[in-house]
Amino acid sequence: MAVGTQYLTEQPRLRTSSMVLGAIAVAALVAAPFFFYPVMLMSVLCFALFACAFNLLIGYVGLLSFGHAAFFGGAAYVTAHAAKVWGLEPLAAILLGVAGAAVMGAVIGFVAIRRQGIYFSMITLALSQMFAFICLQVPFTHGEDGIQGVPRGHLLGVVDLNQPLAMYYVTLAIFLFGFFAIWRIVNSPFGNILKAIRENERRAVSLGYRVDRYKLGAFVMSAALAGLAGGTKAIVFQFATLTDVQWQMSGEVILMTLLGGIGTLIGPIVGAGLVIALQNYLAASDFPVTVLIGIIFVICVLLFRRGIVGEVLELMRRRSKGAS
Amino acid sequence: MSSAPLLEVRGLNAWYGESHVLHGVDLDIREGETVTLLGRNGAGKTTTLRAIMGILRRREGVIRLRGKDLLGLPLHKVAQTGLGYVPEERGIFASLNVSENLMLPPTVAEGGMSVEEIYSLFPNLHERRSSQGTKLSGGEQQMLAIARVLRTGARIILLDEPTEGLAPVIVQRIGDVLVALKKRGMTILLVEQNFRFAKKVADRFYLMEDGRMVNSFPGHELDARMDELHEVLGV
Amino acid sequence: MSTIFGIPAPALYGQILIGLINGSFYAMLSLGLAVIFGLLRVINFAHGAQYMLGAFAAYLLLNWLGIGYWPALILAPLIVGAVAVVIEKTMLSRLYGVDPLYGLLLTFGLALILEGAFRYWFGAAGQPYAPPQQLTGALNLGFMFLPIYRGWVVIASLVVCLGTWLLIEKTRLGAYLRAATENATLVQAFGVNVPLLLTLTYGLGAALAALAGVLAAPIYQVSPLMGSNLIIIVFAVVVVGGMGSILGAIVTGYVLGVLEGLTKVFYPEASSIVIFVIMAIVLLVRPAGLFGREE
Numbered sequence: 014m015a016v017g018t019q020y021l022t023e024q025p026r027l028r029t030s031s032m033v034l035g036a037i038a039v040a041a042l043v044a045a046p047f048f049f050y051p052v053m054l055m056s057v058l059c060f061a062l063f064a065c066a067f068n069l070l071i072g073y074v075g076l077l078s079f080g081h082a083a084f085f086g087g088a089a090y091v092t093a094h095a096a097k098v099w100g101l102e103p104l105a106a107i108l109l110g111v112a113g114a115a116v117m118g119a120v121i122g123f124v125a126i127r128r129q130g131i132y133f134s135m136i137t138l139a140l141s142q143m144f145a146f147i148c149l150q151v152p153f154t155h156g157e158d159g160i161q162g163v164p165r166g167h168l169l170g171v172v173d174l175n176q177p178l179a180m181y182y183v184t185l186a187i188f189l190f191g192f193f194a195i196w197r198i199v200n201s202p203f204g205n206i207l208k209a210i211r212e213n214e215r216r217a218v219s220l221g222y223r224v225d226r227y228k229l230g231a232f233v234m235s236a237a238l239a240g241l242a243g244g245t246k247a248i249v250f251q252f253a254t255l256t257d258v259q260w261q262m263s264g265e266v267i268l269m270t271l272l273g274g275i276g277t278l279i280g281p282i283v284g285a286g287l288v289i290a291l292q293n294y295l296a297a298s299d300f301p302v303t304v305l306i307g308i309i310f311v312i313c314v315l316l317f318r319r320g321i322v323g324e325v326l327e328l329m330r331r332r333s334k335g336a337s
Numbered sequence: 338m339s340s341a342p343l344l345e346v347r348g349l350n351a352w353y354g355e356s357h358v359l360h361g362v363d364l365d366i367r368e369g370e371t372v373t374l375l376g377r378n379g380a381g382k383t384t385t386l387r388a389i390m391g392i393l394r395r396r397e398g399v400i401r402l403r404g405k406d407l408l409g410l411p412l413h414k415v416a417q418t419g420l421g422y423v424p425e426e427r428g429i430f431a432s433l434n435v436s437e438n439l440m441l442p443p444t445v446a447e448g449g450m451s452v453e454e455i456y457s458l459f460p461n462l463h464e465r466r467s468s469q470g471t472k473l474s475g476g477e478q479q480m481l482a483i484a485r486v487l488r489t490g491a492r493i494i495l496l497d498e499p500t501e502g503l504a505p506v507i508v509q510r511i512g513d514v515l516v517a518l519k520k521r522g523m524t525i526l527l528v529e530q531n532f533r534f535a536k537k538v539a540d541r542f543y544l545m546e547d548g549r550m551v552n553s554f555p556g557h558e559l560d561a562r563m564d565e566l567h568e569v570l571g572v
Numbered sequence: 573m574s575t576i577f578g579i580p581a582p583a584l585y586g587q588i589l590i591g592l593i594n595g596s597f598y599a600m601l602s603l604g605l606a607v608i609f610g611l612l613r614v615i616n617f618a619h620g621a622q623y624m625l626g627a628f629a630a631y632l633l634l635n636w637l638g639i640g641y642w643p644a645l646i647l648a649p650l651i652v653g654a655v656a657v658v659i660e661k662t663m664l665s666r667l668y669g670v671d672p673l674y675g676l677l678l679t680f681g682l683a684l685i686l687e688g689a690f691r692y693w694f695g696a697a698g699q700p701y702a703p704p705q706q707l708t709g710a711l712n713l714g715f716m717f718l719p720i721y722r723g724w725v726v727i728a729s730l731v732v733c734l735g736t737w738l739l740i741e742k743t744r745l746g747a748y749l750r751a752a753t754e755n756a757t758l759v760q761a762f763g764v765n766v767p768l769l770l771t772l773t774y775g776l777g778a779a780l781a782a783l784a785g786v787l788a789a790p791i792y793q794v795s796p797l798m799g800s801n802l803i804i805i806v807f808a809v810v811v812v813g814g815m816g817s818i819l820g821a822i823v824t825g826y827v828l829g830v831l832e833g834l835t836k837v838f839y840p841e842a843s844s845i846v847i848f849v850i851m852a853i854v855l856l857v858r859p860a861g862l863f864g865r866e867e
Binding site for chain 2: 744747748750751753754755757758759760761762763764765766767
Binding site: 147314 | 615667681683688692804845848856859
């Protein structure tokens, strides 16, 4: 089984029901801050968007990037710097972060797409590590301290984001925008070509597609969306640090996607929610988080490679196949 | 004539992934016999050899060698029962030189040819023993692929299209080698498209079509059955 | 004092030596990675953790059992190799035939478990490990002072690399390994126990990493995270060299180590990223790597 499964597009039969489910989910997200801590919810939303952006690449193009932290954390630095030092309006600061991530995505992607499969993973890992070293040294990131005390500011100069609820709904809106963008990309003609490349790259080449351009395009989009998540996170949590650019972060986003289900639309969200919840839960205990993350990795790879959502979908598919 | 066949295949079914490629193949080879499988491309000849060797894993039915079941054995145990395999693509390793290629398969039984004997049978290989395996000509690679299993003491050799794509003089040489092997009492299962070559060595023929055995007849009937064969094989 | 390009000569030689030592570890580790990848088609992300395990094995042998450096040089690789054999048998072997990315993810998870556990038990700080008595002190080479232990590491790593190369190129086991790298099924059809060969290869690769770890212990100290950053550099080394060639992996390791050392002299700010920069350039010019074949 190749990485990336086939639940990319919902079957038409399921479309109505999934729209209903989607509406329920959005309603639940709107109501959520009245039941849970907004900070934790925003953290889940940021990471869910990050994981969805990562999944765009692994799930739909079959490329496992081991360096997505560079885009997430890179954008966080840019946004934090723009908001704090240049005093930019928060949305503009986030957009600047997105632009930064897209540029980095273009540079790293241009080098990395020269190899495929496992080499691609190693190259993205190495390049993001290089970026992490640079972040450690250049002055504007403030080294080990990171950029602290980033002002949340007023959205478009009007809405005070220091209000937790306002911040939450802005984060939710950004998340929904990003999710919708990914959904659009996946179901566009461009997305179909990406899937064709994943299924059989040689065939796509022989059909006359300039495969490298499509891969690079997908890489840049994925990087930009990861940057959207990272920039938002910098505003929400009011800091940007080295943690966000290091390989452990790249590993975490892989885990979220793998756990939820590579190549499924909502799997990364489920995975992000679970991993964040688990980290919060463990933060109070003595148990080392890294070990647990490692264990989940091992269990996922050995026992359910489709991830939670992927396995559920597979079960439903088998059932409906058995019924018909 | 001993009654029990040395190698016995009964009702063999095999699959490549989801596609069912062998449908109840029956096949017997007695000790010292040379048997040739005929059939069009895609009839299942190579698949039959691969299924007997265990390279193709998804199989059902019976494969017995001297009464011992081969179906349940892991791949590397099959060769150890005395089967030597010469694959269609010859399988010469590029990262090994000629002598390393020759020495690669582990000995499976007493009585294999010594390296000296092999080099006297195939002088070219001796000359080129330190060349990279894949630098040999096609004919030399085929000789090497055959020589490789003679060293191991295997008594049954599965040969997949040894003459494919080779010049007539080389085909002649390979024919001579097979005759010599027969004289030594080797049992040979041959897949071959070249009738004239097969006729020289085969005691019996099996005819395959669409993954089934459709006919079998003794070697001397080959000429008489030419018309029938031409029809089935479409030559 | 003599200078070369305006740099005091001893400083230059010193950095070249440090580069050579780092290169020794790059070479040993990328060699193991290449051997494992060649046969198993698995990028062993746990390679850095196994290197760390080797160093810890030496440290614990000394502190718990009073077993010194020289026996540890043999015992630590054996212990880590045995752990790796268990890992291969119980986990990695289930992943042959699926996308190789899962092997990467599995070994990544294992690396996290190992490093996390050791960090939990021993803290993130490094533990000192003294070099053996026989290798303390320094030699005056005339143009510089060479700490004997560092000289030993360079020589030992050369011997290890050469020995591994001979094992693979000149022995029967090595011939099995090379042949199985090309076509494992056929080699198994000839009667070679390929599943066992895979297990042994993974064990050997991990043992090599552990041996490097023991050699490293007196130089870098013993710390749970000593392998995690190193492994990423080694990945870059492997990408530069291309995985097709054992000799390529070795040579690339030493050369990049020395280049990194030289960068430290002439432009220190770039020394931590120079290998990655070289990797990017090589990818742009020759995507298959310097010694690699296009696949």
